Amino acid sequence: MKSLPRPLLALCVAAALPLAACSQEAQQSEATITADEEQTTTASASNEAKEDEGVSEARETFGSLVPASVFDDFDSCKPAGVKNSMDCSGPKVGQFQFSKSESKAASMTQLLTELRSARVVKDTGRAVVGWNTLGNTAVITVVDNDEGTVAQQMTSMDQDDPEDRIKELNLLEAPAVLESEKESESAAPSSEASASEASEANSEPTSSEEAS
Known part of the structure; x- marks a missing residue:
């Protein structure tokens, strides 16, 4: 086997060195990209887990204030600046x-039921749904007095009618509203029966009347 002349061999070695270096750099670059992608995926998964955890926490604490469909749309819920408060948002x-x-x-x-600039759409005693105005802004509010919880959303009156927005969000279908309405309906027959019994008792003659 013939060997290459030394100048030609040196030239081939010199040409091969940059190729090897390029190959090594390409491998390092690919490894770096893969590591970055893994870190991004991990960070994204971590953020999604935190967001899901925040929505779950909000649903557990404030689930009686709005329908499940509202919580289903939330993509994030985070602690607000005020104690025991959370800010939640969703695309719809x-x-x-x-x-x-x-x-x-x-x-x-008290504000919703007494303030002249406020309107009550539903009041079951336990639950109150309504809105009040602040300049050109309407503050839609849902209160659950049994749980001591409040949900609020601000909307521009130039863009949305507050009552239409309440219907659009199905806030009158909130668990606090529906549950208290059912309780009122079940209590009504009992009240009517008690009133009927009292009326019958009053109409019966007393012993003194019978004796006379």
């Missing part, structure tokens, strides 16, 4: 703020 339902505070629930119930 928009942004809500939830609060757990008996004093706030009581004050919002």
Whole structure:
């Protein structure tokens, strides 16, 4: 086997070295890209897990205030700046703020039922659904007085009618509203029966009347 002349051999070696270096650099680059992709995937999965956890937490604490369809649309729920409050948002339902505070629930119930700039759409005693105005902005509010929780959403009155927005979000189908309505319906027959019994008792003659 003939060997290559030394100048030609040196030339071939010199040509091969950059190719080897390029191959090594390409492998390193591919490894770096793969590592970056794995980190991005891991971070994305971690963020999604945190978002799911936040939505689950909000659903557990404030689930009586809005229908399940609203929570299903939320893609994130995070603690708000106020204690025991969360901000949740979704592409279709928009942004809500939830609060757990008996004093706030009581004050919002009073505001909705007594303030002249407020309107009550539904009041079952336990649940109050309505809205009030702040300039050109309407604040839609749902209160669950039994749980001491409040849900609120702000909307521009130039773009949406508050009552239409309440219907669009199905807020009158909130568990607090439906449950309290059922309780009222089941209590009504009992009240009617008691009233009927009392009326019958009053109509019966007393012993003194019978003696006379």
